[in-house]
Amino acid sequence: MIAKLIFIVTFIGASFCLELKQVVMLSRHNIRTPLTTNLKLLTPKRWPKWNGDTGYLTPKGRMLEQAMGRYFADWIIEEKLLIDKCSRNQVLVYSNTKERTIQTAKSFAEGAFGDCAEVFYKNMTGMDPVFNPIIRNDSEEFMETVLSDMQAQLNKIDLKDPLLRLNRIVDIKNSEYCKTENICDLSEVKNKIFFEVNKEPDVAGALQLGNNLVDAFLMAYYDGMKEDDVAWGRIRTAEEWESLIKILKAYHKIRFQTKLSDKDAASTLLKYLVDAFHNGSKKLYVLVGHDANILSLMSAMSFKDYTLDGQFERTPIGGKVVFEKWHDDVNGGDLVRVRYVYQSSKHIRDGVEASLLHPPLEALLQMEDCAVDENGYCPWNDFIRKFNIVMD
Structure with a gap:
């Protein structure tokens, strides 16, 4: 019989296992x-050439995800949650239907468990409902309230400086867009909110255009393209990146972190997680989705603000929100710890493979109404109560 792991946490005047x-x-x-x-x-200007269709996982993304899978498998086995890397009946790797999520999930599973874990995804052309961050509530009161809140957030945003920076980077005055649409300054483009039932919330205009541009620059940076191929060499410093990333953060915050709409967009994912926590037969669940899933879930669950050192993004590529259930052998209760496990922007660009010897970065996460101790542990019953309140 495999002996139970005894994990000692010591803090002022007390310890527990x-x-x-x-x-x-x-x-x-x-x-x-x-x-x-x-x-x-x-x-x-001419954009750098990508090998692969639009929105597909890159070979480097596959390599980094395989390494992340190995890291987590080694950690989980070290903690005795699983006996070895061939615990097929105790693991579920579940992906959305997009190519990039399926291939990420397969890469994680391959790195973690070789051929001893399968990836589950639904055979459908559209988004899996569990991962689909669409609006489902069609009541007039709900729609009016959310639209008002989204517009209020939009009115507060001042992105003039980063948008002017984008103008200079892309030379928009000499673009086809300027010639045909007579829009030659992104900071002058009006934003329009789109909020419809059975669709993702969206904001067309400067925010969307800016997001698409910065996202393309960021993926080129992550994939390790030469500096002159990343925004044509026009982004050189962390300060310049941070300025531009404000556009991404604002775009995603309005779309997926507006109160009421966040819970609605995350409702199917919340239900799945609650079922996994209450009735799940697996010891390890790995769900692979999108930044929209993480953002809407964390907003709906009222996670406190957090900082990811070494990262430009709020939801880093390949990053994982990890919910851990621990049993306190001394006091007889259960605890939860939630961490954001991720790689720094530089480590992603440099292709640094995560391992137990060189672990990824992490940040402890906290929720409102689920007080944590100094080691980041919250009572399990408080955690589940928070889920139940959100689900009501």
Whole structure:
């Protein structure tokens, strides 16, 4: 018989023994090609060539995800949650239907468990409902309230400086977009909110255009392209990146972190997680989706603000929100710890493979109404109560 792991946590005047009982993680896919093909209209410059279709996982993204899988498998076995890397009946790797999520999930599973774990995804052309961050509530009151809140957030945003920076980077004054649409300054483009039932919330205009451009630059940076091929060498410093990333953060915050709409967009994912926590027969669940899934879930669950050192993004490519259930052998109760496990922007660009010797970065996460101790542990019953309140 395998002996139970005794995990000692010591803090002022007390200690207790913890045993890891379950891990549920929500992952964003790894490095992909840009999502849009119309970027050429926004600049007279030639874009770098990508090998792969629009929105597909890149070979480097596959390699990094395999390494992340090995890291987590080694950690989980070290903690005695699983006996070895061939615990097929105790692991579920579940992906959305997009190519980049399926291939990320397969890469994680391959790195973690070789051929001893299968990836489950639904055979359908559209988004899997569990991962689909669409609006489902069609009540008039709900729609009016959310639209008002989204507009209020939009009115507060001041992105003039980063948008002017984008103008200079892409040389928009000499672009086809300027010639045909007579829009030659992104900071002057109006934003329009789109909020419809059975569709993702969206914001067309400067935010969307800026997001698409910065996202393409960021993926080129992550994939390790030469500096002159990343925004034509026009982004050189961390400060310049941070300025431009404000556009991404604002775009995603309005779309997926507006109160009420966040819960609605994350409702199917929340239900799946609650079922995994309450009735799940697996010791390890790995769900592979998108930044929208992480953002809407964390907003709906009222996670406190957090900082990811070494990262430009709030939801880094390949990053994982890891829910850990621990049993306190001394006091007889269960605890939860939630971490954001991720790689720094530089480590992704440099292709640094995560391992127990060189682990990825992490940040402890906290939720409102689920007080944590100094080691980041929250009572399990408080955690589940929080889920139940959100689900009501």
